[in-house]
Amino acid sequence: MELAELQQSVRFFSKERGFDKSSLEQRALFLVTEVGEVVREVLKFSYHSESEKLEEIKEDLGLEMYDIIWNLCDLANKVGIDLEVAAHKKIEINRNRIW
Numbered sequence: 001m002e003l004a005e006l007q008q009s010v011r012f013f014s015k016e017r018g019f020d021k022s023s024l025e026q027r028a029l030f031l032v033t034e035v036g037e038v039v040r041e042v043l044k045f046s047y048h049s050e051s052e053k054l055e056e057i058k059e060d061l062g063l064e065m066y067d068i069i070w071n072l073c074d075l076a077n078k079v080g081i082d083l084e085v086a087a088h089k090k091i092e093i094n095r096n097r098i099w
Contacts, residue, residue, distance in 0.1 A: 004084040014079035024078050031071040037064045 001009075014020045022030070041061035048057060078081045 002084070003087060004082070005075045006069070007076060007083050010070055011077045014074050014077065019074065020078075024075070027071060027075045027078060031068065031075060034064060034067040034071055038063075038068060 012021075038061065041057065041064050043056070044057050045061060048054060051057070073083065076086075
């Protein structure tokens with residue numbers, strides 16, 4: 001799935017579920033909570049890297065990562081940012097950046 005397609009999918013789902021009614025600030029707070037959930041899963045991964053539950057932990061981590069992407073798409077939709085355009089611009093900036 002392309003980034004623009006994902007952003008469009010989030011737009012439709014958000015409208016369908018009434019999430020489009022949340023404020024910009026609320027969506028930003030939801031995003032921060034999802035970052036916290038990713039950190040929690042990373043800690044589980046770090047502490048249980050030898051566990052038989054590692055695949056389950058990785059799956060949970062992936063789902064939480066998606067929640068971050070979803071919230072970023074919804075945030076971008078709320079302010080009218082095309083993430084694909086922004087990504088291409090940032091890639092070019094980074095190509096010429098001295099690290």
